[in-house]
Amino acid sequence: MRCPAEAMWRILPRIFSLQLNKNSVKSLYQYRRLYITALQPDRASTFPVSVLKKMPDPQQHSGIETNLYTPPPEVSGMTILDREAFTQTVVVPALRVPKEVLNKLVKSLKKVTLQRPGMRRVLEVEGCDDKLLLLDPVSISSTSSFSDAESEALQSFGVPLELQQYELQLTYDNLKSEEVLRAVLPEGQDVTSGFSRVGHIAHMNLREHQLPYKQLIGQVIMDKNPGVTCVVNKTNTIDSTYRNFKMEVMAGEENMVAKVRENAVTYEFDFSRVYWNPRLSTEHERVVALLKRGDTVLDVFAGVGPFAIPAARRGSTVLANDLNPESYRWLNHNCKLNKVERKVTTFNLDGRAFIRSAVKQELPALLKGTASVHVVMNLPALALEFLDAFRGLLDQELSCDENLPLVHCYGFSNKDDPQRDVVERASASLGFSLEGQCSVHLVRNVSPNKEMMCVSFTIPKEVLFNSESKQTENIEEPALKRQKCEEKTD
Structure with missing residues (x-):
């Protein structure tokens, strides 16, 4: 494409002046831009002045206001939603880009392009094939805002480093x-x-x-x-x-009847009448991953089945209990929904009653076997206190050194050292020190001063088989030093 002679004569003096100052990177870039402008003068702006204007020079840092949306004052204090009241016109920076390099350039500038719900970031330029790429004013306030990599991308694609202002109408639908x-x-x-x-x-x-x-x-x-x-x-x-x-x-x-899918398992329940926390998905998955086919899971506070059902699907035999009649009803429903009702036996008992009846009845046979036995106690507000139900649970000691139950017990802590806190509380409930015999896992931060922890340990024979009077001789005062339990975090 030949450029008009008059255009060349206009820019030659500027090219010559730039030639004298090659030490400046910006000047060299401008030097390239001048050649592009000379060869393709049709890229000069054709937008109306009211819509499209030149952006400030890189040396001028007045720039665009960093906040994209400054709401109209009348929406402040609104209690009944009026969507139309949020409509406003804002000015955003834009780049004029040749159509043939648009897709590649957008990838290079993805961090600084305008990202708004329901809004196009690429607009047509009237009268030519060029496109207008809208940029995020929070990231780009002047040409100097581009990173070195972004500036190099612009240069390599022959896009003039010249920001323009575009008047954009933001509506309620475009706001976060x-x-x-x-x-x-x-x-x-x-x-x-x-x-x-x-x-x-x-x-x-x-x-x-x-x-x-x-x-x-x-x-x-x-x-x-x-x-x-x-x-x-x-x-x-x-x-x-x-x-x-x-x-x-x-x-x-x-x-209030919700249907959710977690870790490839579907659950249904009345959210207003049972407990469900979607933030525990990772923890459910972590514990279930410890199980092997043939293991037995004793779920003391089963809820609607987030531990019990995945465990059954993994090939474990499950005894699942919950005191809440609604949780018990939805637990049975979800077992049928996921076709594991034959692998899960359900109970509607208090946690201690479940341990002292169903668990007590099943444990002797389980301890003689080779498959692992896991006890899950997910009632973090109280579960640590329920550990006392295991004291002297079995009347006669069996030969089961290799197969004692592994407990995963959850608790909240607002102490400076939550790991030590839950271990001391678990030890007090058991009447036996767990120092050096457990692991502690940080489940999640509930609030700035509250952690949810999981302490895992094998039930000591001294707890499971001894009478309560004999156990008290083994209680140790909590150590003043930090507990030596292995701590695992997400």
Whole structure:
């Protein structure tokens, strides 16, 4: 393609001046850009001045405001959602890119391109084949904002390093939930947009200052998360007896029966009447991975089956118990749903009663076998206290040095040393020190001052077979030094 003579004559003086200053990388890049402009003058901007303008020079750092969305003042304090009120025009940086290099360039600039819900980042340029690539103003405020790799990519593809401003209309649909809620809630107050998803239900824990906006918050969560048709807020702490909590519907349908899939297993349950925590998926998988075909699992607080059913699918024989009648009902339902009802025997008993009846009855035969026996006690608010049920559980000592049950017991701790705390509490319940005879796994951080831990240990013969009066002689005072238990973390 031949360039017009007049265009060449206009840029030759500038090329000559750049030739005198090759020490500057930016000048050399401008030198290349001038040749491109001379050879393809049709790339000059054809956008109306009101829509597309030159960006500031790299040396000028006034740039674009770092926040993409500054909400209209009238949305502050809104309690009934008005989606139209969030519409606003903002200015974002843009690059004019030849069509033939667009796809490759987008890959090189993926970290700085505009990423907005429901919004195209590549626009047509009227009258030519070039495209306009919209950039994130938080990342790019001037040409000097590009990294070395990004600048080299622009240079290699022959794209002029010349930012333009594009006036973009942002609507409610293009905003993230955090942006909407930050605009509505009073300035300086915490914005909660996080939630636990249980099937079609989004479960939130709102703070007191957010309660006046709960209906709006619920609607925003539904709008921004496809598949969520119900948003609930927990209204009190978990009941330690049945492990459920009261909740109120903030938005959407009042259907509490959820269907979820975790680790290739399907569960159904009434979320308002049983305990389910989607954050424990990794822990369920970790413990089940320890099992081998033919093992036996004694699940003391089974809930709706997140340990019991995967264990049965892995080839283990399972005895699963839960005190909550609703959990017991859904546990049986889920066993049938996953076709493992023949591998799982279910009970609706208190945890101690389950240990002192069903477990006591099954253990003598299991201890004579070669397959491993695992006891799962996932009631972190109280499970450590239930360990005392194993004291003197069996009346007569058997020859079972190789096959004593392995316990996985969960507990919360708000102590500075949560590992030591759970080991000391487990030791106190057993009446036998577990120092040096257990491992401790950090399951998750529940809150800034609360950890969920799992202490795993083989039940000592001295606990399982001795009478309680004899066991008390083996109780050791908790050591002042750090426990020597192996600590494992995620």
